[in-house]
Amino acid sequence: GQNIDQPTEMTATEGAIVQINCTYQTSGFNGLFWYQQHAGEAPTFLSYNVLDGLEEKGRFSSFLSRSKGYSYLLLKELQMKDSASYLCASMDSNYQLIWGAGTKLIIKP
Amino acid sequence: GAVVSQHPSWVICKSGTSVKIECRSLDFQATTMFWYRQFPKQSLMLMATSNEGSKATYEQGVEKDKFLINHASLTLSTLTVTSAHPEDSSFYICSAKREGDYNEQFFGPGTRLTVL
Numbered sequence: 001g002q003n004i005d006q007p008t009e010m011t012a013t014e015g016a017i018v019q020i021n022c023t024y025q026t027s028g029f030n031g032l033f034w035y036q037q038h039a040g041e042a043p044t045f046l047s048y049n050v051l052d053g054l055e056e057k058g059r060f061s062s063f064l065s066r067s068k069g070y071s072y073l074l075l076k077e078l079q080m081k082d083s084a085s086y087l088c089a090s091m092d093s094n095y096q097l098i099w100g101a102g103t104k105l106i107i108k109p
Numbered sequence: 110g111a112v113v114s115q116h117p118s119w120v121i122c123k124s125g126t127s128v129k130i131e132c133r134s135l136d137f138q139a140t141t142m143f144w145y146r147q148f149p150k151q152s153l154m155l156m157a158t159s160n161e162g163s164k165a166t167y168e169q170g171v172e173k174d175k176f177l178i179n180h181a182s183l184t185l186s187t188l189t190v191t192s193a194h195p196e197d198s199s200f201y202i203c204s205a206k207r208e209g210d211y212n213e214q215f216f217g218p219g220t221r222l223t224v225l
Contacts, residue, residue, distance in 0.1 A: 031212055042202050042216040043153070050212075087152060097143075097214065101152040 002026045004100035006088050011106045012078055020073045020086050020103045028093020032064050032071045035087040037102065043087055046073065075105075083107045112136055113205050115217035122193055123225055129189045130220045132203030138183040139205035143214065144176075147200045159186050183208070193224045 003025045012018040024032065031050035035043035049055055049064035049071060061074040073086055085102040092098055112135040122128050132142055141160050145153040157173075159165040159180035167173045177189040186205075190197055200221055204214040 033213075035216075040200075040219075040221070042219040044216070045213065048212060091212065095212070096155070096158070099152045099155075 002090075002092065002098045004088055004090055004098055006086075006100040006103045008101070009104045009106065011108060012075075014078055014080060014107055014109050016078050017074065017076050018078060018105065020075075020088075020105065022071045022073075022088030022100060024069050024071070024088070024090040024098070024100075026090045026092040026098050029066065030091040030093065030095055032062075033089040033091065033097065034060075034062055034071075034073045035089065037085045037087055039084075046086075078107050080107050080109070111207065111213075111215045113139075113203065113215045113217040115201075115203055115220050117220060118218065119221040119223075121223045121225065124194055125192055127189055127191045128193055128222060129187055130201055130203075130222075132186045132188070132205070132217050134184045134205045134207075134215070137205075137215075138208045139186075140183065140208045141206045142180055142186040143204045143206075144178060144186075144188050145202045145204065147202060147219075153202065156188075190222065193222070195224045198222055198224045 006022045034046040037043040047062035054063045059076045064071045085104050087102045088100040089097040114133045116131045144156045156171045157165045157167045159178045161180050161183050165178035180186040202219040203217045
């Protein structure tokens with residue numbers, strides 16, 4: 001079956017670094033997406049990985065290991081506005097996104 | 110570029126009435142649009158995939174006669190919730206893929222539906 005696993009909730013301190021992990025099992029693979037979703041709003045795109053390795057984009061980086069079915073999102077220099085849910089999604093062989101349940105990230109001052 | 114709009118942003122209706130939600134790609138042509146539903150503190154649940162000019166493909170457990178989808182043009186898809194009931198209250202989000210782009214989906218801002 002198809003499955004995406006990520007932690008339900010994480011807490012971190014303003015200015016610190018946090019890593020949100022995601023493991024996936026999908027029928028075929030056409031890439032791994034990370035989205036940010038603030039409460040009551042639609043998801044916004046953060047990153048896309050299809051090759052192994054680390055993609056850096058400002059304070060956010062995303063890593064993929066296809067052999068391990070594993071990805072992580074790394075957030076540096078955390079700001080209060082980073083408090084949100086972070087959704088991991090794998091694109092299967094039909095180019096359909098399979099979504100994780102999301103990780104709620106709580107930032108404390 | 111790649112902006113998707115939804116209308117209305119929120120709607121309150123009485124039980125038994127029908128509600129239409131529009132999803133528009135404003136600056137690109139969307140060959141495929143997706144409709145999602147999200148209940149509080151849960152992830153996105155794909156309801157259906159619609160391709161311009163053809164019938165929508167519904168996910169298992171989604172009633173196609175209750176959730177009518179029309180993708181009449183390359184920039185507009187509509188979702189009609191027929192005979193809405195309180196359990197249909199949810200956050201409905203559409204997304205669109207650009208023609209020729211197999212990967213990224215661009216999301217609309219969502220529509221909050223409350224059925225009394």
